[in-house]
Amino acid sequence: xxxxxxxxxxxxxxxxxxxxxxxxxxxxxxxxxxxxxxxxxxxxxxxxxxxxxxxxxxxxxxxxxxxxxxxxxxxxxxxxxxxxxxxxxxxxxxxxxxxxxxxxxxxxxxxxxxxxxxxxxxxxxxxxxxxxxxxxxxxxxxxxxxxxxxxxxxxxxxxxxxxxxxxxxxxxxxxxxxxxxxxxxxxxxxxxxxxxxxxxxxxxxxxxxxxxxxxxxxxxxxxxxxxxxxxxxxxxxxxxxxxxxxxxxxxxxxxxxxxxxxxxxxxxxxxx
Amino acid sequence: xxxxxxxxxxxxxxxxxxxxxxxxxxxxxxxxxxxxxxxxxxxxxxxxxxxxxxxxxxxxxxxxxxxxxxxxxxxxxxxxxxxxxxxxxxxxxxxxxxxxxxxxxxxxxxxxxxxxxxxxxxxxxxxxxxxxxxxxxxxxxxxxxxxxxxxxxxxxxxxxxxxxxxxxxxxxxxxxxxxxxxxxxxxxxxxxxxxxxxxxxxxxxxxxxxxxxxxxxxxxxxxxxxxxxxxxxxxxxxxxxxxxxxxxxxxx
Numbered sequence: 001x002x003x004x005x006x007x008x009x010x011x012x013x014x015x016x017x018x019x020x021x022x023x024x025x026x027x028x029x030x031x032x033x034x035x036x037x038x039x040x041x042x043x044x045x046x047x048x049x050x051x052x053x054x055x056x057x058x059x060x061x062x063x064x065x066x067x068x069x070x071x072x073x074x075x076x077x078x079x080x081x082x083x084x085x086x087x088x089x090x091x092x093x094x095x096x097x098x099x100x101x102x103x104x105x106x107x108x109x110x111x112x113x114x115x116x117x118x119x120x121x122x123x124x125x126x127x128x129x130x131x132x133x134x135x136x137x138x139x140x141x142x143x144x145x146x147x148x149x150x151x152x153x154x155x156x157x158x159x160x161x162x163x164x165x166x167x168x169x170x171x172x173x174x175x176x177x178x179x180x181x182x183x184x185x186x187x188x189x190x191x192x193x194x195x196x197x198x199x200x201x202x203x204x205x206x207x208x209x210x211x212x213x214x215x216x217x218x219x220x221x222x223x224x225x226x227x228x229x230x231x232x233x234x235x236x237x238x239x240x241x242x243x244x245x246x247x248x249x250x251x252x253x254x255x256x257x258x259x260x261x262x263x264x265x266x267x268x269x270x271x272x
Numbered sequence: 273x274x275x276x277x278x279x280x281x282x283x284x285x286x287x288x289x290x291x292x293x294x295x296x297x298x299x300x301x302x303x304x305x306x307x308x309x310x311x312x313x314x315x316x317x318x319x320x321x322x323x324x325x326x327x328x329x330x331x332x333x334x335x336x337x338x339x340x341x342x343x344x345x346x347x348x349x350x351x352x353x354x355x356x357x358x359x360x361x362x363x364x365x366x367x368x369x370x371x372x373x374x375x376x377x378x379x380x381x382x383x384x385x386x387x388x389x390x391x392x393x394x395x396x397x398x399x400x401x402x403x404x405x406x407x408x409x410x411x412x413x414x415x416x417x418x419x420x421x422x423x424x425x426x427x428x429x430x431x432x433x434x435x436x437x438x439x440x441x442x443x444x445x446x447x448x449x450x451x452x453x454x455x456x457x458x459x460x461x462x463x464x465x466x467x468x469x470x471x472x473x474x475x476x477x478x479x480x481x482x483x484x485x486x487x488x489x490x491x492x493x494x495x496x497x498x499x500x501x502x503x504x505x506x507x508x509x510x511x512x513x514x515x516x517x518x519x520x521x522x523x524x
Binding site for chain 1: 331332350352354355356360361362364365368371375377378381383384
């Protein structure tokens with residue numbers, strides 16, 4: 001059994017892939033706990049698609065695409081709220097407009113710049129086995145920033161998530177906290193895309209957190225359980241990918257979904 | 273736990289407050305004063321502008337003209353506490369009564385300070401004052417409507433707020449629990465806080481509030497309940513249907 005687990009780690013790229021998988025498994029569900037309880041799933045999906053032009057720009061100018069995706073994701077996250085507020089549109093509408101616009105922009109950039117050789121399938125479905133040392137460093141840096149942000153802002157995030165109106169009354173900070181939460185969401189999406197791709201990163205954000213929501217009562221334990229489920233799904237997906245030569249992103253997604261189906265078949269939560 | 277900042281001398285005054293939403297006048301020239309030690313009911317039909325008034329006082333909506341002034345109260349971020357309508361709370365979010373009351377400490381803690389022993393003691397004391405210490409570890413969704421409102425009042429206490437606004441606090445709360453809530457609010461009033469409670473429920477109103485503001489996009493009347501509930505005011509509030517709703521009938 002130990003040989004089974006250790007064998008892939010003889011190669012440096014597999015060690016990097018395992019580190020990347022664990023970071024995805026921990027970070028996406030930690031922020032995903034807010035996504036699930038605040039109905040932000042659509043915004044998460046939109047941000048994942050909206051970083052495409054940033055990544056393509058990275059390929060064009062020779063910057064690591066994960067690094068290039070960071071400012072794009074954070075900008076779009078902030079822009080979604082700004083457009084909603086300024087135009088008086090619902091968040092869903094603003095998200096729909098920006099998500100489609102940015103994804104289309106990314107596709108047009110790929111079509112126009114023919115000199116760049118990008119595997120579209122890797123972008124859409126992720127390729128954790130190809131994660132570079134730079135991308136591991138970026139993921140570790142993002143992990144540190146987001147964990148610090150979640151820890152420092154914990155009480156403000158709880159307040160703004162539970163009672164958005166009441167939290168606004170006690171200060172303009174709560175708006176700022178919402179912007180920071182969206183920025184953190186954009187950052188973990190950048191980590192998640194490397195493993196699960198643009199299309200499936202949503203699964204790592206939502207499924208482990210939704211499963212944890214059914215299993216535990218309080219928010220902080222929910223975050224912890226979600227991170228454990230996410231890590232189990234990501235690492236299992238990693239080994240499945242190695243031993244069966246299957247894509248890691250879909251494997252992680254199916255493991256997370258399998259755990260969810262198992263839990264939802266005997267647990268449910270009623271909301272008063 | 274005692275409420276420190278200058279009890280019994282604070283006041284809030286609104287002068288000619290006018291609020292527009294999407295080009296429509298929602299509140300027009302609202303003027304009234306309320307002093308510390310008053311429990312004021314804000315009554316009016318649906319669409320009368322009660323929530324808009326609270327939002328304007330709380331700074332959530334811009335005031336087109338006029339001004340809201342708080343006198344002799346702590347002007348920090350926590351001076352004013354807002355207990356929202358049931359619909360604007362995210363009940364899906366899994367927090368306990370203690371978590372909710374601790375939210376009241378946010379504006380006192382600032383960005384980087386984490387709640388300490390004193391904050392936890394204060395939160396426990398606030399839950400004790402509203403009679404919910406035994407329920408401190410319960411999820412708010414597991415509490416009854418009245419208990420939930422008392423958790424929000426405990427949060428306002430933890431915030432050390434001078435002015436407490438409760439929007440439709442009786443909604444979804446049975447009569448017995450309403451009385452319990454009013455009892456808690458009276459103790460806050462006696463400490464020198466200003467408490468405003470918006471409701472469209474006129475049952476037993478006279479005995480509950482010290483002052484009543486009758487609102488229907490403008491101030492129809494403001495004063496002690498036995499003075500403001502005249503047939504003219506009730507007609508202004510509820511039209512022809514209001515003519516039968518005089519105070520005497522309410523008392524019955």
